[in-house]
Amino acid sequence: MSATYSLDDLRQKLQNSPYKCTHQRRVVLEVFVNNPGVHLSAEEVHDILKQKSADIGLATVYRALELLCSKEIGILQKIDFGDGCSRYELNLTEPNSHQHHHMICTNCKKVIEFSEDMLDDLEADIMKKCGFKVTDHQVKFFGLCEECRNEIAN
Known part of the structure; x- marks a missing residue:
């Protein structure tokens, strides 16, 4: 939030x-x-x-x-x-909430923000298996944005 x-x-x-x-x-x-x-x-x-x-x-x-x-x-x-x-x-x-994530287009270099955090289960699993308490994380996805995908397809 x-x-x-x-x-x-x-x-x-x-x-x-x-x-x-x-x-x-x-x-x-x-x-x-x-x-x-x-x-x-x-x-x-x-x-x-x-x-x-x-x-x-x-x-x-x-x-x-x-x-x-x-x-x-x-x-x-x-x-x-x-x-x-x-x-x-x-x-x-x-405070105490996770940052948003970023999607980076490898073609045009556009950066798109993504707010939804779907890693809560993974963090709980890390805590259970490793005893490591995750306090924050950063996720970056690299790929092609919709505009670049459309340009390549045409």
């Missing part, structure tokens, strides 16, 4: 963390609030900020992203879609 947060809520979460709510961190956060559901790389965040005439370096963007996705703050989630480029998105899940 996902929660909805306003920019003010997310700023408050950052201010309540042990870290300062700097201008640079706020403007990086605003990029994600203004681009909901988009999986952005550090370079893409930097490009968006440059277009807005924000005076922030790429290294500062990287540091802000890493801090915003740290366990202490957890506002962002860091994701690797298998192409060697880390991407980030707002972490809008309730």
Whole structure:
């Protein structure tokens, strides 16, 4: 189940963390609030900020992203879609709930989110057989999206 947060809520979460709510961190956060559901790389965040005439370096963007996705703050989630480029998105899940999953088209590189979590039985089986308590997981499916399948079929 996902929660909805306003920019003010997310700023408050950052201010309540042990870290300062700097201008640079706020403007990086605003990029994600203004681009909901988009999986952005550090370079893409930097490009968006440059277009807005924000005076922030790429290294500062990287540091802000890493801090915003740290366990202490957890506002962002860091994701690797298998192409060697880390991407980030707002972490809008309730505490103690699983993240959504991603389907990545190997042809057009589109990323589609999938919310339904069907792994509860598997997690219970892992706990029973191995004594390992799963607290979270990330699932990525690679294949062809409907549009690419249709293009290939025609």
